[in-house]
Each structure stands twice: as structure tokens, then as C-alpha cells.
Amino acid sequence: MTMEGNGNSIGPLIDADGHVLEPADTWQKYIDPKFQDRAIRIELDADGRERLLFDNKPFEFLKGNLGGLGGIDLEKGGLGVQTGDYTYAEGSPPGGYDPAARIEVLDQEGIDRVLLYPTIGICWEGNVSDPSLATAYTQAYNRWIVDFCSHDPHRLYPIAHISLIDPEGAVEEVVRARKAGCVGVYLSPDLEARGGKAFIDPAFDLFWSTVQDLDMPVGFHVVVRDNPAFSRFSTPGTPGDGLFFFAFLAIDVMAAFTSMISSGILEKYPRLKCSVLEAGGNWISAWLDRMDHKYEVMSSVVPLSMKPSEYFFRQCLIAMDPDEGMNAEVIDHIGADYVIWASDYPHIDASYGVAKEMIESVQSLSLDAQRKVLGGNAIRFYGLPD
Numbered sequence: 001m002t003m004e005g006n007g008n009s010i011g012p013l014i015d016a017d018g019h020v021l022e023p024a025d026t027w028q029k030y031i032d033p034k035f036q037d038r039a040i041r042i043e044l045d046a047d048g049r050e051r052l053l054f055d056n057k058p059f060e061f062l063k064g065n066l067g068g069l070g071g072i073d074l075e076k077g078g079l080g081v082q083t084g085d086y087t088y089a090e091g092s093p094p095g096g097y098d099p100a101a102r103i104e105v106l107d108q109e110g111i112d113r114v115l116l117y118p119t120i121g122i123c124w125e126g127n128v129s130d131p132s133l134a135t136a137y138t139q140a141y142n143r144w145i146v147d148f149c150s151h152d153p154h155r156l157y158p159i160a161h162i163s164l165i166d167p168e169g170a171v172e173e174v175v176r177a178r179k180a181g182c183v184g185v186y187l188s189p190d191l192e193a194r195g196g197k198a199f200i201d202p203a204f205d206l207f208w209s210t211v212q213d214l215d216m217p218v219g220f221h222v223v224v225r226d227n228p229a230f231s232r233f234s235t236p237g238t239p240g241d242g243l244f245f246f247a248f249l250a251i252d253v254m255a256a257f258t259s260m261i262s263s264g265i266l267e268k269y270p271r272l273k274c275s276v277l278e279a280g281g282n283w284i285s286a287w288l289d290r291m292d293h294k295y296e297v298m299s300s301v302v303p304l305s306m307k308p309s310e311y312f313f314r315q316c317l318i319a320m321d322p323d324e325g326m327n328a329e330v331i332d333h334i335g336a337d338y339v340i341w342a343s344d345y346p347h348i349d350a351s352y353g354v355a356k357e358m359i360e361s362v363q364s365l366s367l368d369a370q371r372k373v374l375g376g377n378a379i380r381f382y383g384l385p386d
Helices: 026-030 034-037 099-111 131-149 167-180 202-214 229-233 241-262 282-301 308-315 326-334 356-360 367-382
Strands: 014-019 041-044 052-054 056-059 113-117 156-162 184-187 218-220 272-274 318-322 339-341
Touching: 014 318, 014 339, 014 367, 026 131, 026 318, 034 131, 099 113, 099 156, 099 184, 113 131, 113 308, 113 367, 131 156, 131 167, 167 202, 167 308, 218 241, 229 241, 241 282, 241 308, 282 308, 282 326, 308 318, 318 367, 326 339, 326 356, 339 367, 356 367
Parallel strands: 014 113, 113 156, 156 184, 184 218, 218 272, 272 318, 318 339
Antiparallel strands: 041 052, 052 056
């Protein structure tokens, strides 16, 4: 039984970053017909191994291991050591693609509501250069996720995927997605996903003003790429390369969040909301202190009228993971108004029982602080029904 349902004093427990595992035929079913022959799909390569195709081009990463896009049920430590292919279907528990099964998972975990983000959707940007196709991909996904959440709109909340490589299409799609019921926006944090342009580029002005007026928080989340920006720091074949890659996925999110503040986006759009996702959260206190200190040194050449931390406190939230060791201490330091939490279900680095783990990680805080972190902040930030 859920916290909200049984009247527990903690209040509603809201997973602010859960995921779906899009059925392999999602884009073939939901895409604009004129892009049908370029839809995202999964096919077997000549050697019989499974791979993703974006715009009819193969995605090399996770070839033969697409089950790793889900994988919550895989034995810990098992990724990459299977004797055969780990297929997308094998890594997809029903709760990832079936809304009724997802409700069962929420009930078993004691979670009242969940904000839902894509999985295949975090892979294709940077591999698609046609702006119109990128918007068609996002529109297809957004149509599907709205249908998925319609199974129980009081517990399942869709987050729209928007691609900035097509600024005009992004504005049109975010307006459409808002009308369809999406409560927030997922943006890829990497440069390739926005054609190499900075967030402050005038090409995106209408988008920022639109999401601000729509009161749709934008969220940055880790992405999966064949050649991530940080790949130049690692030599292929180095022992532990997989761990290096996995850990460094958070860097893209940290960089995008830092750029949003330092470039003046949050200064220019003071009602724009931004959430920082799947990068952990215990680092945020030290990072805000560092940014404030550097700002003091060079404030005359930075387009900000306040300290960087003040923009965070005015317009941002950060998601903490249940297994981080200093959740309560960091929350106590920065304030309980600025933190949400995430399960990351059904990804391979997620696990069951995380709701209980998150509750335990903040139980030393006041009851009011616990309520905010576990659900109240998500309700306020995303405008969910109270």
C-alpha cells in the first residue's frame, strides 16, 4: 500500500525520475507517416546481433547488449559477461512497457506517483542531424507516452521529449505536448543534440520563453552516445573503461546545468524551472559554493546579477539517489525545498526497494523536510494535483 493511500504522515511518495522502456515498434506505430521509412527500430545485424537504427543508420553502442538499456532484473555485476546476446526484450520487465504492470510495481514499491522519462529516447540525439526527423521522433514518443500514462493519469505523469536541434519544431511540439498532458520537458544535455549551439543562442529564445510561460520545468538527464564528449579522456580497451564511462555519464548533466546558470539563461528567464536528474545530488552543495567563489572573482564579465547559487535556489531542483551516503546532511545544508528523489526503474543500475531506502536516508530530518523531499517538492515544482 502506498504512503498516500494509507494516510501515512510522510504524505505522497513521488518518484521524480522513473523510466519507460519503449516497445520496439513505438516509432513505427506513432511517427508521422512521411517519416515511416526512417523510424527508430531494432533489427538484427548481419552477424545476428541486435542493434538500434536511427535514420536507418546503426547505433554501435550496446550492439548485442540492448538489454542493458533496461536490465533491472539482471544479476548485479552481470552486464557484459553474458555468454550470448542480452536482448532488449530480455532486459525489459513488464513494468517498463505495460502501464498496468507499472502500477503494480508502484504498489509493490510503495510509490504513489511517478514522472516518466524515455530510455531509447536518451540514445538517438547526436545520431540524427535532420531537424525535421528529430522533431518527428520526439512527437512520436510524446504521443506514445501520453497514451501510456492515460491508463492512470493520477499516478503516471508524462514528461515530453523535446529536441533543440529543431528550434521551431521544439516550440510547436512543446505546446502540443503540454495540451496533451505532459507536465515537464526532457532535454538532452549534450551539444550535438542542439547542433553545437549554446543554450543562450538566440535561436532558442522562443523555446525558453514558451516553456517558461507554459510552466513546464525542463530537466537534464544522462544520455548514451557512441562517442560521448568525455571519451577523449579514456583510451579504448583500458581496464575499467566501462566503469569510467558509466560514472562519467553524470558529467553531461552537470555541464548543462552549470551552463544554464553561467550563460545567463536563468537570469534572462526568471520563471524558467530546471531539474537536474540522474547525476546524483550530494555534489550540489560543494558545486554551488565553487561557482559562487569563481563568480566573485570574475563577476564583472559574467552575465549575472546574482550569485550562481541564488539562481539554483530560485529556479532549480536536484534529484538525489536513495543510495547516496549524505542525503540528509546535504539536504539539511542547502534546504529541503530544493531536492526530489528518483528510482531510475527499470534501468540496470536501479534496484528494488529504493523507496524504503530513500525514506530511511532522510528520516533524521524534520517531518516537514521529509514530506518536501519525498513528494511535496515534485507536486509544487511540476504543478501536480495536491
